Amino acid sequence: MAQRRFFKATRHHSGVGDYLFDIFNYTFLVLLCVVMLYPFLNQLAVSFNEASDSLRGGIYLWPREFTWANYKHVFGEASIVNSFFISVLRTIIGTLTSVLGTAMVAYTISRKDFVLKKFVTIAFVLTMYFNGGLIPNYLLVKELNLLDSFWVYIVPGIIGVFNLIVIRSFIEGIPESLFESAKIDGAGDFTIFIKIVLPLSLPVLATVSLFVAVYQWNSWFDVFLYNSSSANLSTLQYELMKILQNSNASMSGKTAADAFSNANASANMVSPTSIRATMTIVASLPIIMVYPFLQKYFVKGLTLGGVKG
């Protein structure tokens, strides 16, 4: 501590230039935070502001005429409530299956004596450098009868190679003696996986869970590609995407009323702008509330994968 004080003190000797640098640096970073945060706070304010009033403009960080009407409308819409449940469901099932499966494979390829260690590792890592592409993947999903099914959200992406490498690197850091003594006590590989590897890998599993959960929650393209004709399998992001596409289209000449006729503007209490803001908040709030608490883990996980991958 005393030593750190000393160096801090010497740094202050280096003069006006450093002082100006600090002023610039802090100002710039505060501005950066404003740019990152403002759009969300603005959408939050619009989502709590009365719809017709929002159209007059001038809503920045605080609602002018506070109302719950936008949220009531959004959660009163059966299709949106359903898409919310599908989003939650795919996030939970997708994360559990993916993390468990990836951890299993990672464990097997972390065992030095495993006969297929090299083969399995290379087979997975190779797929990082090429893929079949959109059409062949679509045809495969179609052949497997996964079109218009919930499982197309889960099965095709169950293992991510990057996550696999991150978890493997972590497991390789577990002291070998733990495995040896468990083996001598008669534990099989599966018992070791459940009783030793999983509990000790919790930090990395938390990281990967976050990555997978964010991916699942945020996905809309697979809904669009595979399930666009099954309204009951739509997700929140896809519903928001449809509203966004409508307003994009309206920019190119169509009248607003035209484009929004199917955007649930039936009740005159709401407007597309307010609905969009409300959906934006609903679609991003769960993630915003979770990720800051896992920061320590994902920073570690990312550097682990980056170094060894």
Next chain:
Amino acid sequence: MQIGSKAAVKEVINPSVSISTKTKKSFFQRMMSQKALLAMSLPFLVWLVIFKYIPLWGWSIAFQDFKPARSLLDQEWIGLEHFKFLFTDDNFWRVLRNTIGMSTINLVLGFVTAIGLALLINEIRHIRFKKSVQTISYLPHFISWVVAASIVSYSLSLENGIVNIVLVNLGIIDEPILWLGKEKWFWVINGLTEVWKNVGWNTIIYLAAITMIDPEQYEAADIDGASRFQRIKHITLPSLQPTIIILLIMNLGYILESGFEAQYLLGNPMNLAYSENLDIYVLKYGMSMGNFSLATAAGIFKTVVSFIFLFTANHIAKRFGQPRLF
């Protein structure tokens, strides 16, 4: 320590355990003793073959006159016809120009801003402030592209968009501009959106590399009276060089991956000429027009070119004695 000694004692008591692990067993014998490991990895190996390797076989449809109604084995082979069409299609060259233009802008902007931000964050001594800046800058990375695009198009809108409000009030523009309607601006808007979304996230790897720098270097520089700029220029940046090079190599391999979601979601009929990229071209020909063969040909073109870029970059890095990917 205790665990280790326990194992040692067991080995003494029951020598067969250690002998059996040391003698060389045949491949088959070892395989039989690893049933659990096999049971845990083989199902996923099967999954891997089905979902990652079998689609490669689908590349063959680029050389066929593919008709979805007929079975996969009963298609007419037509050679390189689709590739010929591709290379004479004006639209293809337009989307290729857009792809390379946007990914180059993204690459340069992405690198410069991430390194710059990492250097600035590293210079903060106030730990609480540093942590807060980092957390806030990660935020846009975690939200979906749908949400990001919705926010961006709202911020750029004519009436209530904050960008127009700020620019008009600062006197930079005289009246609000419909930014997403100006096709020539699309590459810039796309690049800035990408930076907004990922710059914080991209600093993580650089900040991690900076923590590996020996603090004694900074202490010595302090004693010599080096200024902040000199410390950044002579210690931090040179130490980051290997990280920068390896990330550059990785990203060069993705030069034809300019992203898909941003362009698709921010694209509209007014900026189409500059927003459509290869991925959207594939989607349009493949899914909307049902020309699976042509779309696959374009996909193959993309993968092959990416591969060449990656290998070339890797080779150059090797020549100059720099760290490389493989």
